[in-house]
Amino acid sequence: xxxxxxxxxxxxxxxxxxxxxxxxxxxxxxxxxxxxxxxxxxxxxxxxxxxxxxxxxxxxxxxxxxxxxxxxxxxxxxxxxxxxxxxxxxxxxxxxxxxxxxxxxxxxxxxxxxxxxxxxxxxxxxxxxxxxxxxxxxxxxxxxxxxxxxxxxxxxxxxxxxxxxxxxxxxxxxxxxxxxxxxxxxxxxxxxxxxxxxxxxxxxxxxxxxxxxxxxxxxxx
Numbered sequence: 001x002x003x004x005x006x007x008x009x010x011x012x013x014x015x016x017x018x019x020x021x022x023x024x025x026x027x028x029x030x031x032x033x034x035x036x037x038x039x040x041x042x043x044x045x046x047x048x049x050x051x052x053x054x055x056x057x058x059x060x061x062x063x064x065x066x067x068x069x070x071x072x073x074x075x076x077x078x079x080x081x082x083x084x085x086x087x088x089x090x091x092x093x094x095x096x097x098x099x100x101x102x103x104x105x106x107x108x109x110x111x112x113x114x115x116x117x118x119x120x121x122x123x124x125x126x127x128x129x130x131x132x133x134x135x136x137x138x139x140x141x142x143x144x145x146x147x148x149x150x151x152x153x154x155x156x157x158x159x160x161x162x163x164x165x166x167x168x169x170x171x172x173x174x175x176x177x178x179x180x181x182x183x184x185x186x187x188x189x190x191x192x193x194x195x196x197x198x199x200x201x202x203x204x205x206x207x208x209x210x211x212x213x214x215x216x217x218x219x220x221x
Contacts, residue, residue: 061122061135061143062170062208068121069112082112082209084168087120094147094161098124101162104195105169108202111209112169122168132186133160135167143168155186159195170208171201 069082088098102114123144132151136144145164152160163185167173177184179192182201197205 059170059172061167064143065121065168066170066209081110083115084112084122085115085117085120087118087123088116089123091124091126091147093126093149094124094152094157097147097152097157097161100158101165101195104158104162105165105197105205108197109169109205109209111206114165133164135164151186155190156193156195159192162195162197166197166201166205169205171197171204 065084066082069084086098086102088095091098102116106113121143124147125144126147126149128150129146129148131148133148134146136146145161145168147157147161147164159182163182166183171183173185174181174183175185175187177187179188179194180198182194182197184192
């Protein structure tokens with residue numbers, strides 16, 4: 001299984017996710033994955049990992065969050081950076097890792113900032129899932145990051161969290177990359193401790209949010 005992958009709820013035929021309609025309310029009640037999500041088989045994981053469907057999932061989550069953030073920015077066009085708001089209340093075990101991931105990204109890029117608050121653009125959840133941690137979206141402005149307990153014990157937990165958050169900011173997986181590349185995810189193995197994006201990843205996020213927001217259609221009045 002490829003660690004730190006993105007799952008999209010609209011993927012066809014792979015049985016990786018079904019609906020965002022119900023998600024775990026607390027860590028104690030969290031099932032294997034948010035309710036309505038089926039468990040993958042080794043064959044479906046092998047078929048999915050690194051596939052075109054995965055790349056589509058990454059892009060869909062980024063576009064959904066960007067659309068939400070663009071609508072908020074329209075009400076305050078003078079701000080220099082776009083603010084993307086998250087809710088971490090359903091991932092209490094990983095609160096420190098989420099806070100550290102937020103700090104890492106906010107100190108790494110200029111054109112987008114992460115902030116915890118209400119009216120969230122995306123949410124963090126925690127639980128057990130045979131697929132590990134992933135980011136998921138329905139493609140219509142709703143999405144979440146799921147942090148798997150076992151994977152976060154095996155790998156550097158802040159790296160896992162920062163990696164999945166990188167998908168929210170528009171970065172795809174690149175498992176063949178070195179440890180110095182955050183989006184190489186679990187590719188370099190559990191010994192990799194780097195939780196910071198490299199220069200190319202930082203520049204890519206800034207370019208996406210500088211150019212992407214300008215390309216978003218104006219919200220309907």
